[in-house]
Amino acid sequence: MMKKIVIVNPFGIGDFIFSTPLIEILKKSFPDLFLGYVCNRRVSELIATNPHLDKIFIYEKDEYRNAWRRSKTEWLRKISALLGSIRKERFDIAMDLSLNYQNSMLLKLLGVRRRIGLNYRNRNKFLTDRIDIEGFSDKHVIDYYLDVLKPLNIDVKRYEIIPRVYAADSDLEFADRLLSERGLVGGDIVIGMVPGCGESWGADAKYRRWDSENFARLADMLIEKYDAKIILLGNAHERDICSSIEKVMKNSVINYCGETSLGQFLGILKMCQLVITNDGGPLHMAIGLGVKTVSVFGPVDETVYGPYNDVSDHAVLSRKDLSCRPCYRKFKYKKCENRICLDSITVEEALTASEQMICR
Numbered sequence: 001m002m003k004k005i006v007i008v009n010p011f012g013i014g015d016f017i018f019s020t021p022l023i024e025i026l027k028k029s030f031p032d033l034f035l036g037y038v039c040n041r042r043v044s045e046l047i048a049t050n051p052h053l054d055k056i057f058i059y060e061k062d063e064y065r066n067a068w069r070r071s072k073t074e075w076l077r078k079i080s081a082l083l084g085s086i087r088k089e090r091f092d093i094a095m096d097l098s099l100n101y102q103n104s105m106l107l108k109l110l111g112v113r114r115r116i117g118l119n120y121r122n123r124n125k126f127l128t129d130r131i132d133i134e135g136f137s138d139k140h141v142i143d144y145y146l147d148v149l150k151p152l153n154i155d156v157k158r159y160e161i162i163p164r165v166y167a168a169d170s171d172l173e174f175a176d177r178l179l180s181e182r183g184l185v186g187g188d189i190v191i192g193m194v195p196g197c198g199e200s201w202g203a204d205a206k207y208r209r210w211d212s213e214n215f216a217r218l219a220d221m222l223i224e225k226y227d228a229k230i231i232l233l234g235n236a237h238e239r240d241i242c243s244s245i246e247k248v249m250k251n252s253v254i255n256y257c258g259e260t261s262l263g264q265f266l267g268i269l270k271m272c273q274l275v276i277t278n279d280g281g282p283l284h285m286a287i288g289l290g291v292k293t294v295s296v297f298g299p300v301d302e303t304v305y306g307p308y309n310d311v312s313d314h315a316v317l318s319r320k321d322l323s324c325r326p327c328y329r330k331f332k333y334k335k336c337e338n339r340i341c342l343d344s345i346t347v348e349e350a351l352t353a354s355e356q357m358i359c360r
Contacts, residue, residue: 018142020288022148022149101125135330146161168267172271178268197234208280215245219245266285274291276350
């Protein structure tokens with residue numbers, strides 16, 4: 001009989017990409033597996049191209065909150081439709097990565113008999129198989145996610161563990177047209193720069209971002225030394241950051257920040273020889289596409305949230321010599337106003353790392 005498993009992961013882009021090795025190993029372990037995935041709406045566009053997933057269930061928390069404010073009847077109709085669609089599939093097993101007892105409680109009510117998940121600080125009593133954690137701190141998030149395979153006696157050492165992302169053909173065609181229209185040819189060194197990231201941190205996002213003037217100086221150096229073609233990228237909320245970089249630069253760049261869908265963003269990343277970015281979703285999108293990266297890590301620990309294992313094509317700039325770092329530990333951020341972990345990373349260091357990736 002076909003086995004049916006659903007993964008619950010309501011978090012952001014990086015967290016979905018961290019779960020892609022889990023997805024792949026499940027499919028390889030159970031060739032006839034029907035695999036579902038519960039995610040938020042933004043991530044669903046990225047998930048849609050994953051060839052190993054059979055069904056996606058979208059849970060966007062803000063949409064349900066807004067429905068509740070407008071009408072309790074509307075909220076009830078909306079949540080009932082979601083839960084009904086999950087119940088209809090009659091899943092045998094749920095893998096709950098949400099760290100939230102409400103999700104495993106709902107899965108129990110929906111009749112999913114086996115509920116395997118991460119039990120954060122012993123808060124998730126509705127799991128049947130608990131993997132106890134105090135936070136993500138001593139190994140990579142990917143390894144925490146793979147731990148949910150242990151109750152199924154799946155030996156992950158048998159498999160190649162690589163986070164993967166897939167760009168749709170239409171988005172690759174879009175990126176190809178964009179580069180052609182801007183006069184870029186096959187021999188050009190195309191570098192994507194994503195100077196934003198960290199939007200989920202709200203007002204504290206600035207503590208994850210290397211200074212925009214540093215990105216501007218680095219872009220000018222790469223243009224002048226390698227005749228590199230720089231594309232500034234980001235979402236609509238990061239337009240001001242990219243515009244400020246473009247204004248202070250001596251050379252011209254392609255500013256496509258806020259002008260793409262998530263899929264088109266993915267297509268452009270795939271066309272780049274190198275992506276330079278702060279830590280966050282775009283970094284992991286580039287890694288998942290097999291694109292070389294240079295990333296800047298400030299308060300976040302790159303051994304937990306950075307490139308996974310084989311880092312030969314991924315240079316990380318961080319301050320390992322600071323005793324106060326990382327100041328983001330176990331899902332909590334201890335705010336530091338001096339930003340020394342970011343501000344002490346020089347443009348020259350970033351240039352050296354970029355050159356190593358270009359010449360590799």
